[in-house]
Amino acid sequence: MSLLRYYMAEARNGLLHEFQYRVTAFIGLIGFLIEPVVYLAVWRSVAIAQGGAVGDYGLSDLTGYYIAWGLVRAMNLALTPYSWEWRIRGGRLNEFLIRPVHPFHRDFAFFAGQKPIWIMMALPLAAIMWLTFRPDLTFSLAGLLGFSVAIWFAFTMRHMFLFLLGSVNFWTTRTSALFELNVALELMLSGRLVPMSLMPEWVQGVSNFLPFRWTFQFPIEAVIGRLDTGQILFGLGVQIAWILGLMLLIRLVWGKAIKRYTAVGG
Amino acid sequence: MVAVEGATFDLRQGEIVGFLGPNGAGKTTTLKMLSGLLFPDSGVGQVLGHVPHKREPAFLKRIALVTGNRNALAWDLPALDSFLLLKALYDIPGADFIRRRDQYIELLELGELVTKPVRNLSLGERMKVELAGALLHAPEVLFLDEPTLGLDVTMQKRLRTFIRDYNREYGSTVLLTSHYMADVVALSERVIVIHRGRLHYDGGLAGLTNRFTTFKTITVIGEGLPGDMEVWGEVVERLPDRVTLRVAPDQVGRVAAGLLATATIEDLTIEDPPIEDVIERVFAEAGEDT
Numbered sequence: 278m279s280l281l282r283y284y285m286a287e288a289r290n291g292l293l294h295e296f297q298y299r300v301t302a303f304i305g306l307i308g309f310l311i312e313p314v315v316y317l318a319v320w321r322s323v324a325i326a327q328g329g330a331v332g333d334y335g336l337s338d339l340t341g342y343y344i345a346w347g348l349v350r351a352m353n354l355a356l357t358p359y360s361w362e363w364r365i366r367g368g369r370l371n372e373f374l375i376r377p378v379h380p381f382h383r384d385f386a387f388f389a390g391q392k393p394i395w396i397m398m399a400l401p402l403a404a405i406m407w408l409t410f411r412p413d414l415t416f417s418l419a420g421l422l423g424f425s426v427a428i429w430f431a432f433t434m435r436h437m438f439l440f441l442l443g444s445v446n447f448w449t450t451r452t453s454a455l456f457e458l459n460v461a462l463e464l465m466l467s468g469r470l471v472p473m474s475l476m477p478e479w480v481q482g483v484s485n486f487l488p489f490r491w492t493f494q495f496p497i498e499a500v501i502g503r504l505d506t507g508q509i510l511f512g513l514g515v516q517i518a519w520i521l522g523l524m525l526l527i528r529l530v531w532g533k534a535i536k537r538y539t540a541v542g543g
Numbered sequence: 544m545v546a547v548e549g550a551t552f553d554l555r556q557g558e559i560v561g562f563l564g565p566n567g568a569g570k571t572t573t574l575k576m577l578s579g580l581l582f583p584d585s586g587v588g589q590v591l592g593h594v595p596h597k598r599e600p601a602f603l604k605r606i607a608l609v610t611g612n613r614n615a616l617a618w619d620l621p622a623l624d625s626f627l628l629l630k631a632l633y634d635i636p637g638a639d640f641i642r643r644r645d646q647y648i649e650l651l652e653l654g655e656l657v658t659k660p661v662r663n664l665s666l667g668e669r670m671k672v673e674l675a676g677a678l679l680h681a682p683e684v685l686f687l688d689e690p691t692l693g694l695d696v697t698m699q700k701r702l703r704t705f706i707r708d709y710n711r712e713y714g715s716t717v718l719l720t721s722h723y724m725a726d727v728v729a730l731s732e733r734v735i736v737i738h739r740g741r742l743h744y745d746g747g748l749a750g751l752t753n754r755f756t757t758f759k760t761i762t763v764i765g766e767g768l769p770g771d772m773e774v775w776g777e778v779v780e781r782l783p784d785r786v787t788l789r790v791a792p793d794q795v796g797r798v799a800a801g802l803l804a805t806a807t808i809e810d811l812t813i814e815d816p817p818i819e820d821v822i823e824r825v826f827a828e829a830g831e832d833t
Binding site: 279285286287289293294297298369371372374375378536538 | 575581598600601603606607608610615617620624627631632634660
C-alpha cells in the first residue's frame, strides 16, 4: 500500500467530514478562538497599565502572539484520549484494527485533512484581530518557513503524545483524570495561557524539558519574529527529537497495549 | 475467564462453514482471534499461512470481518467516499475497483444508497453497503458474524444470495455465525458447533441432523385412515383425512411401508424436524457434556 495515497484518501475524508458539519465546526472554532481574544484583551490591559509592556512582551508582540495562537491551536487539534476511551470501551477499535494500516496513521491523516478547513476559518478572525490592533511586526523568511514546518511537527508531536495517553485506556478505561491533568499541564507549560517568558524562571526551565511548549509557543515565537534562525533550527531539532522519542515509545507501548484489547461489543 | 479452549478445526479453501453455538459459546471470540483482533493466551491459529494476532498488513489485506453491527464506513459520508478510501487502503487496482463496486451496487441493489450519508440509511441498507465495502478488496477469507442480524426476511435472502455468489466467483472461504438457521442452511454444507469455548461437532449439516435427531415426522393424507395410528408412532396431529406421526429414525422405513400397505394413502411425506429444533438439542447436549 502506498502510505501517501492512503494519507491523501483519509485526509480527503477528514476534509469532507468537516464540510458535512461545517456549521458545527464553525461554532466550535468560534468557541476556542474566543480564548485568545480574551487572553489578548487581558494582557493588553495589563501592558497598557504598565506603560506598554509585560515583561519582554510589548503590545505588538502580545497581539502577534495571540493572533498566531489561533492558527497554532487550529493546527494542533488531535484525537483526544476521551475518544480512545470511547473506542476501546465500545469495541469501536475493531474497525481500525482490521485495516492493513496502523490506527496511528488513520487518525493522523484524518485530522491532517481537516486542517485546511480549520485554518481557512481561523484566518478571517486573525485578519480581524490584525486590523483591529495593527501590531507592528516584521516577518522574516526564516520565521515564516520555520513556522510552516514547526506547526506540522507540533501537530505530529501532539498527536503522538495524545495517542500515548489514549493507550492508557488499554489498562484502565477511567483516564479522564489523567487527561484533565494533561490539559492543566499543557495550559500552564505550553504558552497557551501566557507566554512562557512571563512565567517564573523555574517553570520556564521545566517547560524546556516537556513537550508542551514545543507544540505551542515555539511555532508562535518563530512566526512573530522573536526567534533568530539559530533558535528556530534548534527548536525544530527539539521537535524532531521528541517525535523520534515518542515514535519509539508508541512502538513499545502499542505492542503491549494491543495484547490487552478485548474487542468488546462486536 | 476462558472464552475459547481447545477448539481445533481446519477450513478448506472455498468452503462456507456455519459456526454455531448458543450465546456466549465463544463464536465471536474465535472469529476475532482468527481475524487478528484478539491475542490468544495460548494455542495456535493460522489463516492463509499467517498468524492472525501479528496483524501483518499482508494478512489483513486478504481477509475481511463483517459483523452485524459493523460501522466500518464513515458515518457522515456517502459510502462511495468510503469506497475510495478502501481502494487506497487495500491498493485495489482502478479497473478491479470499478468493476467490483459496480457489480456489488447492482447485485445488492444499492442504487442511490451509496450516495447518501451512511447515517441516513436504515439498518438493512447500512448492512448492504457495509458488506459491499468489506468485499471491495476481494478478501480470500471472510469472517461473517451475524451478518443478517435485525434484517427483514427479504433483505436476509438478498444478502445470502450475494454471499453465495461472492463465494462462487472468488473461491473465498467463509466462516459464518448466525442465529438465523436459514442463513446456515442456505449457505453452509459444513457446520462447526462450539459451546463454552469447546468444539462439539464438526461435519455436514445433514450429518448434524442425523446425529442429533431423535425422531422424524411422517404425515399421511388419505380417506379412511385407520383409527389405531398410535401403533405406528406418536400422533402429533389428527384430522379426518390427515395424520402426523413422530417416529424414531430407524423405524421410518418400516412405518412408511406399513402405512402404505394398510391404508389408502394419497400422499405420504417424511420430514426431519426443523433445523432449529436440532440445533436446540445439540446445544442442550453440549451443555450437559461440559
